Amino acid sequence: MRILVTGGAGYIGSHTCVELLQQGHEVIVVDNLCNSKEDSLKRVQELTGRKLTFFKIDLLDRKSLIDLFDTLSVEAVIHFAGLKSVGESVNLPLRYYHNNVTGTMLLCEVMAEHNVTTMVFSSSATVYGEPKTVPIDENAPLAPTNPYGRSKLMIETVLKDLHAADKRWNIALLRYFNPVGAHPSGLIGESPQGIPNNLFPYITQVAVGMLSKLSIFGDDYPTADGTGIRDYVHVLDVARGHTKALERLAERPGVVTYNLGTGKGYTVLEVVSAFEKSSGRKIPYQIVSRRAGDSAESYADTSLIKSELGWVAEKGIDEMCADAWNWQSKNPRGYT
Ligand code: NAD
Numbered sequence: 001m002r003i004l005v006t007g008g009a010g011y012i013g014s015h016t017c018v019e020l021l022q023q024g025h026e027v028i029v030v031d032n033l034c035n036s037k038e039d040s041l042k043r044v045q046e047l048t049g050r051k052l053t054f055f056k057i058d059l060l061d062r063k064s065l066i067d068l069f070d071t072l073s074v075e076a077v078i079h080f081a082g083l084k085s086v087g088e089s090v091n092l093p094l095r096y097y098h099n100n101v102t103g104t105m106l107l108c109e110v111m112a113e114h115n116v117t118t119m120v121f122s123s124s125a126t127v128y129g130e131p132k133t134v135p136i137d138e139n140a141p142l143a144p145t146n147p148y149g150r151s152k153l154m155i156e157t158v159l160k161d162l163h164a165a166d167k168r169w170n171i172a173l174l175r176y177f178n179p180v181g182a183h184p185s186g187l188i189g190e191s192p193q194g195i196p197n198n199l200f201p202y203i204t205q206v207a208v209g210m211l212s213k214l215s216i217f218g219d220d221y222p223t224a225d226g227t228g229i230r231d232y233v234h235v236l237d238v239a240r241g242h243t244k245a246l247e248r249l250a251e252r253p254g255v256v257t258y259n260l261g262t263g264k265g266y267t268v269l270e271v272v273s274a275f276e277k278s279s280g281r282k283i284p285y286q287i288v289s290r291r292a293g294d295s296a297e298s299y300a301d302t303s304l305i306k307s308e309l310g311w312v313a314e315k316g317i318d319e320m321c322a323d324a325w326n327w328q329s330k331n332p333r334g335y336t
């Protein structure tokens with residue numbers, strides 16, 4: 001299949017390009033590189049021994065998108081491109097809504113004009129907001145608590161409406177929990193700009209000596225050790241979820257929504273301890289106050305994707321830690 005991957009130079013996109021190329025698909029990447037480096041794509045090709053085609057295009061640039069669809073017969077789109085920082089979205093909501101929502105709407109318009117109606121979309125567990133109960137299944141209430149999460153929910157709504165209006169649209173909405181880790185080769189991985197917001201890249205940067213210590217946001221949650229619980233899922237399992245979703249859409253068209261997680265939650269202290277064991281490095285930490293907007297506990301009910309697609313996460317916390325450490329120790333400053 002000839003697949004257009006938007007945001008393919010980014011963290012999850014680059015790992016998914018590896019999976020697609022290894023499965024024999026033809027890959028075209030569109031990315032404006034606002035949060036990534038073209039190096040990731042060079043390494044994807046080095047790793048797989050296969051070529052992909054890259055266009056530095058902003059999704060908001062309708063003319064360039066049209067030119068691309070005019071010249072290449074795209075069969076399906078995996079749509080990762082988007083801004084993803086929760087904190088930044090609170091301060092810059094218009095930037096988030098414009099980039100994420102308008103960008104997706106422009107993409108869909110151009111797709112429809114070219115009769116391309118299959119899309120796998122990167123949604124997020126943030127659409128659930130503060131969960132009432134765990135594990136969280138796909139029918140749980142949707143109540144995102146920040147503009148980033150609301151942009152994801154808006155896009156989900158737009159895509160469902162598109163399908164309702166025109167049944168040619170085949171759409172998989174994948175709600176990722178906490179993608180972490182890296183390709184075991186150590187060639188590609190997560191390379192955040194500036195100080196990381198997320199737990200895993202923060203820990204790996206402490207381990208490599210770029211940051212002095214981890215701040216743990218709260219130890220007074222109602223969990224076993226008081227620290228927050230999340231469902232960390234290996235990025236290669238997440239990547240495989242996309243090819244599974246494409247297979248499903250080819251066999252049984254429609255609009256589907258799946259959680260992508262392991263179904264198991266770990267506290268922050270459990271992650272620190274697993275990471276210390278895998279890396280052999282001590283992670284100094286201090287307990288600080290809770291981070292605004294954080295929930296105590298979030299993990300997925302993964303029974304739907306298991307029963308419908310046969311997808312289950314194969315890699316556990318030890319592999320997530322080992323691969324994250326392998327990447328960071330081989331590339332202390334990421335792609336730069
Ligand atoms: P990332 O920032 O590494 O990748 C996103 C890519 O999109 C980047 O390469 C960026 O340059 C590109 N991009 C952004 N806006 C663009 C635009 N207007 N035009 C063209 N390219 C653009 O992020 P990621 O972690 O790989 O996440 C991929 C997707 O998954 C995002 O949509 C994100 O919201 C979603 N998601 C990520 C997580 C996570 O924890 N990483 C969790 C849930 C959902």
Ligand code: UDP
Pocket residue numbers: 178197198199200202214215216217218227228229230268291294
């Ligand atoms: N966390 C932390 N220190 C950090 C970053 C995160 O203690 O520097 C905690 C956070 O409070 C949450 C968990 O680690 O309980 C995962 O946070 P992350 O930002 O990676 O994911 P999200 O909260 O978006 O699910």
